[in-house]
Amino acid sequence: MTKRKVLIIEKASELFAENGFDATSVQDITDACGISKGAFYLSFKSKENLLFSIFEYFSDKLIARMGGLLDLEIGTRERFELFFSVQFEEIARYSDFIMMQMREQTSPGNAEMLALINELRQRTYKVQERLLLEVYGDGIRKHMPDLLVLLSGLIKGYIEIIIFNKDELNYVELGAYIVERTDSIVAGLSEPFLKSDQLIGYRVNGSNTMITADELLKDIELFKHVVKDEDLLISLDVIKEELSEKNHRKPVIQGMMSNLKNHAGTEALLGKLNLFIKSMC
The missing domain is CATH 1.10.357.10 (Tetracycline Repressor, domain 2)
Structure with missing residues (x-):
């Protein structure tokens, strides 16, 4: 996440807490951050x-x-x-x-x-x-x-x-x-x-791996419901296909992950994929 995004998030959370979500405008946020509206919309839709x-x-x-x-x-x-x-x-x-x-x-x-x-x-x-x-x-x-x-x-x-x-x-x-x-x-x-x-959200897998392929497959499927970008959908489908195989090809997953980095809202999923990749070492 870029420094500008973190700045906007930190300032906006303070303004939302103080004034409320509806009462806080994008202009209020950009003024607090010292940036233009254009810079805001480059970071958040x-x-x-x-x-x-x-x-x-x-x-x-x-x-x-x-x-x-x-x-x-x-x-x-x-x-x-x-x-x-x-x-x-x-x-x-x-x-x-x-x-x-x-x-x-x-x-x-x-x-x-x-x-x-x-x-x-x-x-x-x-x-x-x-x-x-x-x-x-x-x-x-x-x-x-x-x-x-x-x-x-x-x-x-x-x-x-x-x-x-x-x-x-x-x-x-x-x-x-x-x-x-x-x-x-x-x-x-x-x-x-x-x-x-x-128990909602709990799975017994008997291993020390923090992230499993099954968990990632379900997360990707949920994420796809809100994705409209065709290139991003293709990258997600390639990762899904790779995770569904018995022997995961690490370079393929990493290659598709590089495509995800260009899209907003993928940070959490990338974090989980990185943990999964580390567990493959």
Whole structure:
């Protein structure tokens, strides 16, 4: 993502949070950024397209921070605590924007947005699953769907406090507190209630790979519903065909990925493809 796009996203999110989405004009955004309207439209097709990009930008930052935890040379419990702290920090940072979105119900409700939400949910589940297994061992694997639901409910309650009450909580202490509560939940597990196919966005693949070919195929299919550019559709179809083969040809996928870079709104998909490519090494 270019520096100009990041500037527009950051300034626009502040204006939307302060004045509301409808009350903020493209002129307001360009004035705040010190750019022309022409420069704005070179980066974003419309204000609605910008709104989606803000969601995408925030989601990518959260995913990157969560993924980075796996590379830290720290204890497993500390890593698990940071997993929760990071989420609360990012939510707090953009709480005014989130509040605006909830108040005005401004959400680009299309297949592309649904794909973004599904991606964030999947990636969060995958990191959380890995951390749970690191801390509590492989014996909890059969309980994973229930654990993810229980922890999601627990986290949601604190997120609501952060957004609606504007309370400045100590996120480090809160992360440690949630891990302690997780200890109690794990200690009281008996028989699993949920099956993996009952949990939205969760798949058991038995590997350490963060992104699978099946996930990418479904994401690409969702993304195609909102794509009109013929060249982009052709590139997506070539990638789909390659991912459907047993032996993926890395150079072919990378060649088509270079075509995707020329189109707006492909950053999230490119990020997932890059992770998949790295797993092939």
